Amino acid sequence: MTRIVSFYVCQSCGAKTRQFFGRCASCGSWNSLVEQIEKPVNSRSRFGNSRVKSEPKAGRAVPMAELGETPLERIVTGCGEFDRVLGGGLVPGSLVLVGGDPGIGKSTLLLQSAISMACNTSVLYVSAEESAQQVKLRCKRLDGDDSQLKLLAETDLTVALEELDLLRPAVAIIDSIQALHDENLASAPGSVAQVRECAAALQHLAKKQEIALLIVGHVTKEGILAGPKVLEHLVDAVLTFEGDRFATHRLLRAVKNRFGATHELGVFEMQGHGLVEVLNPSELFLSGQSASGVATIVASEGSRSLVVDLQALVSATSYASPRRTATGIGTSRLHQILAVLEKHLGLPLSRFDCYLAVAGGLEVEEPASDLGIAVAVASSFREKILPAGTVLIGELGLGGQLRPVGQIEQRLLEAERLGFSRAILPFGNAIRTSKGKLNLELLEASNLREAINLALGE
Numbered sequence: 001m002t003r004i005v006s007f008y009v010c011q012s013c014g015a016k017t018r019q020f021f022g023r024c025a026s027c028g029s030w031n032s033l034v035e036q037i038e039k040p041v042n043s044r045s046r047f048g049n050s051r052v053k054s055e056p057k058a059g060r061a062v063p064m065a066e067l068g069e070t071p072l073e074r075i076v077t078g079c080g081e082f083d084r085v086l087g088g089g090l091v092p093g094s095l096v097l098v099g100g101d102p103g104i105g106k107s108t109l110l111l112q113s114a115i116s117m118a119c120n121t122s123v124l125y126v127s128a129e130e131s132a133q134q135v136k137l138r139c140k141r142l143d144g145d146d147s148q149l150k151l152l153a154e155t156d157l158t159v160a161l162e163e164l165d166l167l168r169p170a171v172a173i174i175d176s177i178q179a180l181h182d183e184n185l186a187s188a189p190g191s192v193a194q195v196r197e198c199a200a201a202l203q204h205l206a207k208k209q210e211i212a213l214l215i216v217g218h219v220t221k222e223g224i225l226a227g228p229k230v231l232e233h234l235v236d237a238v239l240t241f242e243g244d245r246f247a248t249h250r251l252l253r254a255v256k257n258r259f260g261a262t263h264e265l266g267v268f269e270m271q272g273h274g275l276v277e278v279l280n281p282s283e284l285f286l287s288g289q290s291a292s293g294v295a296t297i298v299a300s301e302g303s304r305s306l307v308v309d310l311q312a313l314v315s316a317t318s319y320a321s322p323r324r325t326a327t328g329i330g331t332s333r334l335h336q337i338l339a340v341l342e343k344h345l346g347l348p349l350s351r352f353d354c355y356l357a358v359a360g361g362l363e364v365e366e367p368a369s370d371l372g373i374a375v376a377v378a379s380s381f382r383e384k385i386l387p388a389g390t391v392l393i394g395e396l397g398l399g400g401q402l403r404p405v406g407q408i409e410q411r412l413l414e415a416e417r418l419g420f421s422r423a424i425l426p427f428g429n430a431i432r433t434s435k436g437k438l439n440l441e442l443l444e445a446s447n448l449r450e451a452i453n454l455a456l457g458e
């Protein structure tokens with residue numbers, strides 16, 4: 001039997017050593033050495049002209065026209081929101097990484113869908129973190145029929161691979177990649193080398209046998225433990241499970257998806273018997289209060305629009321430099337919008353503290369929420385309440401002008417569905433909508449001053 005040897009490779013210069021050092025002796029960079037397994041090189045194929053004269057290999061380039069179309073047959077997970085984020089279900093032979101903070105509910109989501117998929121197809125759940133008894137207890141809590149689900153409680157990669165090879169399930173779940181270890185590597189489980197090696201071996205098997213593989217990865221702080229970042233290029237889809245641990249709803253978002261739209265969002269609620277789909281998520285992000293500083297925006301998340309409340313609080317500062325805090329929105333965006341309000345509307349915000357929060361713990365990244373933020377701040381500053389039933393949509397330029405945003409019709413339809421009666425939007429944006437069909441008053445503004453006058457009055 002050949003002995004497998006491992007060595008350490010510097011990730012910045014590529015130098016190899018047999019021993020681990022904190023600092024690369026060749027380029028001097030710190031913490032850059034990562035353990036790797038040495039693969040024997042076939043000398044005949046590497047040297048001499050044997051490469052040219054050898055028999056032609058099976059892999060040959062083919063014209064696109066000769067390739068037939070095979071429709072993607074997806075495996076439905078039994079959970080509508082999960083399927084939506086995956087792009088309609090799991091694709092056989094694909095690798096899906098589900099990342100998220102510990103305790104957010106990754107195991108619950110995957111076990112729940114494993115139980116429901118096991119009714120129609122073969123599913124193997126490899127639990128490397130919890131014992132078989134613990135998984136059984138969780139199954140009982142989830143109230144499903146788990147009789148068809150196969151379970152393997154194992155941390156050794158070789159054993160897991162053997163079992164996968166033997167059972168050849170249609171779907172396999174690895175919970176989690178950080179707890180699995182390859183005995184050929186000296187590094188601790190969860191280190192970059194272990195995570196990469198384990199994922200590569202699993203990928204190889206999954207592609208060969210057309211197993212749809214769901215891998216759980218923890219998002220960890222920087223350090224020796226590897227987050228799922230090292231795997232992102234390897235897998236077909238990266239889903240992140242997020243949410244406030246103190247609130248009950250959870251958001252599943254597709255960051256990368258080779259078989260569906262990215263930025264797709266699934267909304268769940270954690271209850272006593274597992275995760276429940278939230279079918280009308282906009283209601284979750286509306287506070288239903290009318291107070292100064294509250295403005296409503298329509299955010300576009302993948303193929304869905306969400307109506308979300310923003311809350312701003314502006315109060316006189318008692319510090320030398322005013323405080324600015326934002327939850328759910330980047331602080332630099334808030335700074336930029338405050339600067340525009342100060343310069344173009346003359347609001348003396350540099351003498352005021354400013355706090356901003358998105359209701360329901362949602363992260364709003366798109367610039368279409370700029371107008372909503374600006375109006376929320378102005379409303380709190382002037383202590384004026386926005387008229388009920390108004391939504392604000394628009395991107396703000398540094399010169400105070402409003403820029404049109406995409407997917408306007410979809411956003412307005414969602415606002416109308418939830419009973420809103422007025423929308424303030426950038427000039428020219430309404431042209432792209434079928435105005436007659438909407439039961440919504442559309443007010444167009446070309447700059448921030450006009451929009452604020454429309455929203456709050458002179």
Ligand code: TYD
Pocket residue numbers: 100101102103104105106107108109138141142270271272273274275
């Ligand atoms: P878990 O799925 O173990 O998280 P992860 O795998 O991401 O680390 O979920 C954990 C939390 O969810 C835990 O605090 C308990 C809670 N929970 C419920 O509220 N209801 C349930 O039905 C289950 C199974 C868990």
Ligand code: MG
Pocket residue numbers: 106107108129175
């Ligand atoms: Mg878990």
